[in-house]
Amino acid sequence: MHREPIPLAITVSSNYIAPTPVSLSTENLALLAEATRALLADRPLAARLDDLFRLMRNRLTYTDARLTCWLQSAQPGTMRQQFHSPDGWMYPWDDGLTRQIALGGQIVHQPWLPPSQTDHHENGSQAPVLQATYLGAPIWWGGRLWGVLELRAMHSEDFDHSAQEFITALLPQIASAIAAEGISQNQQIVPVTKKDELAPWHLHEHEEQILAVLSSELEGPQTLHQLLTLLLRWSLDATGAEAGTISLVDHERGELITQIYEGYPSDRFPSDWSSLGRQRRSWDTSLAGRVARSGRAFLVRDVSKEANLRLAMSNIRAELAVPISANGQVLAVLVLDSPRSAAFGDAELQFVSALCERAAQPLLWALSYQEALESSTHLGQVFASLPTGLALLDISGRVLRANPSWSAIWGLDPHIVEAEFHVPFDLVEALLSRLHDPFRLTEFCVEGQRAPTEVQMATVRLINPAQELQVLSVPTRDSLEQITGRLWAVSDVTREREVDRLKSEFVSIVSHELRTPLTSILGYTELLLARDFEPADQRQFIKTVYDQATHLSQLVEDLLGVSRLDAGKVKLNRWVVALRQLIAELTNQLNAQLDRHRLLIRLAEPLPPVYVDRDKVKQILFNLLTNAIKYSPQGGEVELIVQETRLLPADHPPGRWLIVSVRDQGIGISPEDLSRIWERFYRVDNTNTRRIGGTGLGLSITRALVELHGGRIWVDSVVEKGSIFSFTLPVATELDRRG
Numbered sequence: 001m002h003r004e005p006i007p008l009a010i011t012v013s014s015n016y017i018a019p020t021p022v023s024l025s026t027e028n029l030a031l032l033a034e035a036t037r038a039l040l041a042d043r044p045l046a047a048r049l050d051d052l053f054r055l056m057r058n059r060l061t062y063t064d065a066r067l068t069c070w071l072q073s074a075q076p077g078t079m080r081q082q083f084h085s086p087d088g089w090m091y092p093w094d095d096g097l098t099r100q101i102a103l104g105g106q107i108v109h110q111p112w113l114p115p116s117q118t119d120h121h122e123n124g125s126q127a128p129v130l131q132a133t134y135l136g137a138p139i140w141w142g143g144r145l146w147g148v149l150e151l152r153a154m155h156s157e158d159f160d161h162s163a164q165e166f167i168t169a170l171l172p173q174i175a176s177a178i179a180a181e182g183i184s185q186n187q188q189i190v191p192v193t194k195k196d197e198l199a200p201w202h203l204h205e206h207e208e209q210i211l212a213v214l215s216s217e218l219e220g221p222q223t224l225h226q227l228l229t230l231l232l233r234w235s236l237d238a239t240g241a242e243a244g245t246i247s248l249v250d251h252e253r254g255e256l257i258t259q260i261y262e263g264y265p266s267d268r269f270p271s272d273w274s275s276l277g278r279q280r281r282s283w284d285t286s287l288a289g290r291v292a293r294s295g296r297a298f299l300v301r302d303v304s305k306e307a308n309l310r311l312a313m314s315n316i317r318a319e320l321a322v323p324i325s326a327n328g329q330v331l332a333v334l335v336l337d338s339p340r341s342a343a344f345g346d347a348e349l350q351f352v353s354a355l356c357e358r359a360a361q362p363l364l365w366a367l368s369y370q371e372a373l374e375s376s377t378h379l380g381q382v383f384a385s386l387p388t389g390l391a392l393l394d395i396s397g398r399v400l401r402a403n404p405s406w407s408a409i410w411g412l413d414p415h416i417v418e419a420e421f422h423v424p425f426d427l428v429e430a431l432l433s434r435l436h437d438p439f440r441l442t443e444f445c446v447e448g449q450r451a452p453t454e455v456q457m458a459t460v461r462l463i464n465p466a467q468e469l470q471v472l473s474v475p476t477r478d479s480l481e482q483i484t485g486r487l488w489a490v491s492d493v494t495r496e497r498e499v500d501r502l503k504s505e506f507v508s509i510v511s512h513e514l515r516t517p518l519t520s521i522l523g524y525t526e527l528l529l530a531r532d533f534e535p536a537d538q539r540q541f542i543k544t545v546y547d548q549a550t551h552l553s554q555l556v557e558d559l560l561g562v563s564r565l566d567a568g569k570v571k572l573n574r575w576v577v578a579l580r581q582l583i584a585e586l587t588n589q590l591n592a593q594l595d596r597h598r599l600l601i602r603l604a605e606p607l608p609p610v611y612v613d614r615d616k617v618k619q620i621l622f623n624l625l626t627n628a629i630k631y632s633p634q635g636g637e638v639e640l641i642v643q644e645t646r647l648l649p650a651d652h653p654p655g656r657w658l659i660v661s662v663r664d665q666g667i668g669i670s671p672e673d674l675s676r677i678w679e680r681f682y683r684v685d686n687t688n689t690r691r692i693g694g695t696g697l698g699l700s701i702t703r704a705l706v707e708l709h710g711g712r713i714w715v716d717s718v719v720e721k722g723s724i725f726s727f728t729l730p731v732a733t734e735l736d737r738r739g
């Protein structure tokens with residue numbers, strides 16, 4: 001057997017570990033020389049490693065050691081082999097960690113917890129009892145990965161710097177020992193081999209036996225996830241691959257959906273990967289995609305020899321991708337990866353292909369089970385999360401299943417619906433005090449039972465609080481088209497109906513409000529054009545036209561004001577303002593309207609200035625004063641009172657505030673209308689207000705403007721006696737004054 005002499009002053013050169021000359025202590029050097037001799041002895045590898053493990057005990061304190069390597073002599077293929085130190089430890093090794101070390105390319109020294117302690121530790125509930133430590137070293141030599149050496153010890157200081165130095169120096173010697181076990185003479189690198197082009201291959205008897213065991217396990221009842229996990233685990237174990245994935249194939253979209261993976265570093269699959277949902281990717285780019293499209297297996301022995309091929313990660317050298325097909329269609333693709341070139345050969349290809357063939361039928365079953373499960377989960381989610389109340393009733397009207405919205409919309413306790421609940425009797429009874437027309441709902445239920453194949457629809461009106469519900473009832477059928485009952489879908493249409501009402505009110509008010517002034521403008525201008533009038537009459541007519549046009553312009557202004565407020569476009573231009581002067585300007589403007597009324601102004605003395613938008617406050621006051629005049633058609637006093645107040649409403653912001661009140665002796669507002677007058681387009685409907693005319697916009701604009709200043713507005717009113725509208729404005733602070 002040819003032995004390559006290994007120099008003792010070593011330079012470790014690989015893609016992964018930076019070339020660092022290792023200068024060893026005399027003690028380490030002597031031991032290394034002894035270890036090298038043991039490793040190069042003319043004995044089987046297992047015996048040589050036994051010697052090594054024993055020798056290592058002179059230098060290191062460790063509980064046990066393991067060498068995982070890939071023997072080239074096991075041709076064709078490179079099955080993985082493992083060698084353990086003579087005295088093992090009771091805790092099993094972690095193969096996943098071994099794969100990580102192989103892929104990572106670095107020596108890793110970290111705490112090691114027995115499996116039961118790992119759980120406690122992660123929960124943070126209990127500190128580990130055992131302070132064990134782990135050292136994993138990938139064996140790179142001559143640009144190749146030969147294996148992974150792992151050691152465990154009771155205490156972390158057992159692998160100190162000098163111990164690690166010794167192990168680093170030992171690695172090339174171990175590589176050489178593995179290589180010496182048998183270097184394949186005709187190891188040709190075949191970049192991509194299609195399965196069909198391989199020579200006929202027969203599995204070994206023991207492989208057939210393994211396959212038989214696996215097939216019987218695969219055929220046991222499995223969920224998709226269990227099945228794929230088994231399949232990937234066996235494939236990794238049997239081939240010694242460091243990493244692998246299984247993806248399902250979506251032929252319609254031309255995509256692969258990764259289902260499970262093992263062994264990759266976390267940056268390829270983030271640790272919370274499963275919560276991110278299934279990763280989909282096009283089948284145009286990867287080797288797995290090629291397998292999905294062609295239905296043929298591919299074997300890449302060494303990607304660095306293949307110019308046009310890029311694998312998902314730069315340190316993957318070999319890849320094996322095998323389809324799992326049934327009924328002529330590729331269902332899934334299994335991919336195995338390794339950082340070792342020629343990690344997979346024909347043996348692995350044949351074995352994994354045979355395994356995938358046996359997995360096809362179980363996968364087909366698992367997929368159809370999964371599909372049924374998914375679609376019922378989807379439907380269940382839709383059912384539970386829809387805002388529409390849904391209830392499945394049997395023929396007798398008993399609720400079989402209802403979603404949370406069902407009881408919420410009817411305002412029922414969900415527990416009543418969960419128990420025996422017969423819609424035709426129990427629903428009417430439960431809602432009796434709220435049903436506007438109980439008979440209507442009973443009739444609806446009876447009609448449904450009389451004509452079970454008909455689709456029905458009805459609107460149910462509830463009171464306290466007022467609510468309008470739309471009920472759609474459709475017959476349900478089983479797979480044999482037999483009627484099984486009904487599905488009730490109930491939606492709350494209160495808001496939609498309200499919006500409809502507002503819309504039609506808007507159209508009728510605006511058209512009425514526009515038409516009235518327009519008719520008089522047209523009438524008077526026609527008159528003026530038709531003949532000559534006395535100057536005094538002429539002046540009177542033109543004044544009317546002017547007044548009506550002003551009214552029209554006010555209406556347009558209000559409508560624009562509403563839409564600007566809606567869009568949040570109204571911004572305040574605040575200044576320190578003395579209300580006295582502002583009110584003086586306003587009363588001049590209003591004087592023209594005051595033929596039957598007396599306007600009284602009472603301003604407290606002294607009156608601190610306010611910090612407000614001048615024009616907006618003028619608009620607020622103008623709206624309230626014109627309303628006071630409009631809604632006291634018999635005339636009387638209209639009083640404007642301004643004073644500072646400490647008596648603020650309960651939810652009012654703190655600080656110094658002025659309170660402004662507008663009092664009239666007019667028609668007043670009934671208690672039912674009091675809360676609604678602030679709504680847009682809401683007008684109290686009675687003979688008085690119908691005659692007076694208006695848009696129902698003024699107060700809603702006024703309130704929005706007061707609130708923009710941080711203030712509040714409210715009203716007290718007695719029908720036939722009069723109303724007092726009051727609002728607050730912020731007193732200017734010292735800071736506001738300094739600007």
Ligand code: ADP
Pocket residue numbers: 627628631632664666667668669677682683684685689693694695696697698699700723
């Ligand atoms: P408009 O006056 O254009 O109808 P508003 O929004 O200003 O619209 O007022 C809404 C409703 O509130 C009015 O239609 C009226 O019925 C009632 N209202 C407002 N101010 C008074 C008041 N001072 N006295 C009696 N009713 C009033």
